[in-house]
Amino acid sequence: MPPEPRSPEPPGTEQIPSPVESAQLTLVEQLVVWARRRIEERVFRPGMRMPSIRRLAIDKGVSRFTVVEAYERLVAQGYLDSRRGSGFYVREPAGHTAPVPRVAAAVGHAIDVVWLLRNMIGTTSPEKGPGLGYLPNRWLDGELIANSLRALGRQGGPQLLQLGTPQGFYPLRQQLQTRLSELEIAASPEQIVMTSGITQAIDLIARIYVQPGDTVLVADPAWFQMFGRFASQGARLVGIPYTPDGPDLDALERLVVEFKPRMLVLNTVLHNPTGTSLGAAQAFRILKIAEEHDLIVVEDDIYCDLAAPGASVTRLASLDQLKRVIYLGSFSKTLAANLRVGFAACSPDVARALTDQKMLVGMTSPEINERVVFKILTEGHYRRHAERLRARLDAVRDRTARALEKLGFRLFTTPGHGMFHWVDTGVDTAVLTAAGHEAGYLLAPGALFSPNQSPSTWMRFNIANCGDPGLVDFLARALDSGVERRAPVPAGG
Template sequence: MPDDQSPGTEQIPAPIQSTQLTLVDQLVQWGRRRIEERVFRPGMRMPSIRRLALDKGVSRFTVVEAYERLVAQGYLDSRRGSGFYVREAATVGSRSPRVAAAVNHAIDVVWLLRNMVGTTSPEKGPGLGYLPNRWLDGELISNALRALGRQGGAQLLQLGTPQGFYPLRQQLQTRLAEMEIGASPEQIVMTSGVTQALDLIARLYVQPGDTVLVGDPAWFQMFGRFASQGAHLVGIPYTADGPDLAALERLVIEWKPRMLVINSVLHNPTGTSLAAAQAFRILKIAEEHDLIVVEDDIYCDLAMPGSTTTRLASLDQLRRVIYLGSFSKTLAANLRVGFAACSPDVARALADQKMLVGMTSPEINERVVFKILTEGHYRRHAERLRNRLDAVRERTARALELIGFRLFSTPGHGMFHWVDTGVDTAVLTAAGHEAGYLLAPGALFSPNQSPSTWMRFNIANCGDPGLFDFLARAADKGPPP
């Protein structure tokens, strides 16, 4: 690779004799693939002719010819004096139906989810939303499965109940009581993760045209779920201390929303948590304007026990708050065991809706989680995870700051840093994809998906030795000192 080749760009291999592809053909294929994979998005400026020629080790003539072919095929626009840009979806006429359909999708959310599933090296996945497998405890799950197997298979054949495995709901009642949330087993509905819980809530309570308030930034996957229900999403800006409550009040008055969805503890992606005064004010606003409040507490067990955080459900006692939890972040993502705790009427409605869209949730998974929770090992496992996160949090923060990035805040707990890179993180993500890194650009975390210089980093997945050097060069910050 030439010394001046940018990181993250592969050399074009010599043409394979059997395919007879010229360098121009190979570069065209590379460009089409990156556009179809959503690495280069509609409206994005392509790398300059000089830059791409250096990156790929080809002549400028080869790049020009490839770009011109991509223009002719409907992938790019040529703007005199400015460069080549990915053509907007609305103007594409010559692409195949498959490509056009991909362009019209809610772009980057699907792209990131697809790449999250396909990422095999967590060390090169700072954009991932999960802890690496090596941090988790597969023996906890294996032991629980073996214990279930010894009990005989007949009990594993039944369909299950709409609200979920009753002994697990009893155990969750105890866990919730420790957080001062009163919920009987009849007020708890098991779901296939928080994602299904949000889906059921959206189906029940959101009509086309309703406004739903979400964080800006916030967890990107829920945006698509509520939007597909016809909701109008309005973002609440965040400060280093959490949601901007003055802005929240203004938005409620202006938009008259149906629902508010919020992380109270270890907000994704900023890592902030609600203080008691903030929680009280949010509930007061919700009561005055008759808002349904959905409290997503999926990072519950990554918060230090005894930390000064307040859950809305503990203040409201599930009158208007629907509280969501899950074990995907601490046990295993593929167990898909989550739950909603709510008023009895809401619980019955959620269970009925759950039956309509997917029958019951897998009871085998729920029995596994019940075994793990009741055998006494889970608390120590969660403590080990918190300790491991503590060991890398400060080191990761300093490494990011050394290359000129700025932290939104310095969370004392949790797995994320929200960082201002100073450059368009969609472009940075594209360069990372070329280099084999999965990054999470800030645009994904905004309900309007506008360009952003912010990026979420999973501190557990920043262990690749070349990551920070790559980020420094790709963001034109220079190598770290």
């Protein structure tokens, strides 16, 4: 049997038992330890069917009797249920009560999101991480950042030592005012609050505007990390289904009437994970609905610079001019995730509230990071860097789509820009993700992109991280090895 991880390490870096420990464990015991760890790490989730006895015996190089004995021990220990004629299934944890209501499901399954985030952060080989949410380091420009850091170091002085201002480095906010004006968004520096990435901006907004029991409308599918943040605030999350043209606005109107939400959160340009972008008619209708029902609208535009200049997209903030829209941006996707420089552009009253909350939570955001971004933006290198990123994505987008389609996968749409393909695999992608974890691949199952996190046949592929020559072969083998085919399900799960 292959060595088993001692803790949830990144794929390819698992710790292995010492020779003494291995000698003390029988094959059955080793298999039990392997399965228990996978269940505890939520690689195998409650309700999931375990690999068949035959398949696991082949994969692990052991006899079927060994697998049967291991599974029976896991049943006795409370990890599995045995269903005659069907197989073995992961049991719900002890103390689990009635099924969690749909609108609160994100709380009960937050550990699944944490598992993916932990592995995203730890993955050392982007080529084996098609489920990653960022570009590989080799695509980014480390020298661009290094040169800026060296320039700051030569300046010396108190600016490297003193606490930054709560609202953020003023010259950078001035520069952002210019950049936003190019998007037809008018915002003074006083209307811009710097944050440690969009994640902190979402956190601040949730703390200020969302009370327990409030409904928050989110896309379904959508960026999974925000689900947990709003749910931890006590919010009721309700998903808006997506079509290849973007959010289903008829459904949005029905949901607004039914749930009377406090807030609407949308990723409007190069939506994660579908790659769709809002058109003008959609944006006007969304704002009309928001005005009629007095919704706070949070517009996440983190992929702004991956859309080519002149692309046919419409931003809500450009129409609303920050009256009810809180516009979020970031440089984490294009410069470096480690910089954690994001911002919120909003009305003056909202900016003051966000700044006050930011001081209560963490005083200020790191000004050194903001100075680095300011220098990069003002020296004129950033535009050329963004152009190179877009060109590299363009070079692999169609090739990746064709490779996935040859496997029998169906693309939700074929975006002309951005870094993601949203794909219907025809199988439970939680099972496919578990198989990928065993083979050293980090995949992103569709269940995590929906607020109800129900089983899904959909999966997100980062086209910049699909370059491993063995990836397609692995997917083909996994599909041929008995992963159960499922009827197509809606794109949000």
